[in-house]
Amino acid sequence: MMPTLNPLSTASVAVNAARTLTHELEQRILGPAVEAVAGDGRKQRWEQHKQTRRAELTAGTVDAIRVLGPNAGMDEIAAHVGVSKTVLYRYFTDKNDLAAAVTVTYMESTLLPLLTDVLTDDLADYDLVRTVIGVYVETVAADPNVYVFTTGRSSGSSSAAYTERIFTGAVRSTIEQRLGARGAQVRGARTWATAIVGAIIRAVDGWISSQEQPTSELVDELTMLVWSGLVGIVSMNGDPEAFAAHPPPMPPLPEESE
Numbered sequence: 001m002m003p004t005l006n007p008l009s010t011a012s013v014a015v016n017a018a019r020t021l022t023h024e025l026e027q028r029i030l031g032p033a034v035e036a037v038a039g040d041g042r043k044q045r046w047e048q049h050k051q052t053r054r055a056e057l058t059a060g061t062v063d064a065i066r067v068l069g070p071n072a073g074m075d076e077i078a079a080h081v082g083v084s085k086t087v088l089y090r091y092f093t094d095k096n097d098l099a100a101a102v103t104v105t106y107m108e109s110t111l112l113p114l115l116t117d118v119l120t121d122d123l124a125d126y127d128l129v130r131t132v133i134g135v136y137v138e139t140v141a142a143d144p145n146v147y148v149f150t151t152g153r154s155s156g157s158s159s160a161a162y163t164e165r166i167f168t169g170a171v172r173s174t175i176e177q178r179l180g181a182r183g184a185q186v187r188g189a190r191t192w193a194t195a196i197v198g199a200i201i202r203a204v205d206g207w208i209s210s211q212e213q214p215t216s217e218l219v220d221e222l223t224m225l226v227w228s229g230l231v232g233i234v235s236m237n238g239d240p241e242a243f244a245a246h247p248p249p250m251p252p253l254p255e256e257s258e
Contacts, residue, residue, distance in 0.1 A: 058098070060082070062105060074098075115167075133226065140208060148208065179234065184233075
């Protein structure tokens with residue numbers, strides 16, 4: 001008899017992994033700009049002011065990108081926020097630094113809370129897969145300008161790689177928990193999670209540039225891909241050697257089955 005899954009335990013592991021990686025991203029971004037200096041109260045107060053001002057400018061940039069689009073320049077962003085470009089460069093080294101700060105805000109205020117809500121629901125495996133994909137797709141569709149500016153390829157920022165890493169960590173943790181509860185091997189969890197997240201992100205990147213199909217259709221297609229892959233993994237108990245030795249057969253062509 002298979003052990004009973006505890007979805008809340010699974011969610012806790014996945015969400016904690018995401019939060020840990022988000023904190024790491026935040027430290028990488030804020031570290032160079034904000035250093036606590038022991039024994040110097042005035043400098044500490046100035047550094048705290050810089051953090052606060054940086055956060056205000058980041059929030060203003062999010063609003064600017066929603067209005068102006070993901071390719072807005074620093075001059076346009078500054079004008080929309082109501083400051084000079086010189087002020088922006090006082091708190092951000094360049095546009096990539098600004099995009100990285102916006103990524104942290106976007107992740108903490110939008111994507112991570114939604115991810116937490118999904119993973120803490122008591123969902124069956126298939127429903128969890130479909131819901132996570134749906135949340136990602138619909139969140140991007142609702143805020144495409146900010147998505148492209150932060151995690152999209154056009155941002156030119158390494159923040160996109162960190163965002164992908166956050167989702168991969170959460171998916172990997174969930175795979176390890178759910179497959180482990182079935183007694184399956186989980187050595188390939190990192191590879192599978194990387195492939196799943198990569199496929200979803202690349203598909204969404206392709207969709208957002210054309211938007212030639214409704215989001216519901218994109219969710220259906222991605223769910224078909226991810227779920228069928230997971231079923232194949234589970235059917236072989238997570239063992240790549242067993243899979244290679246006995247790969248599931250492709251159904252015959254219609255004329256061959258007559």
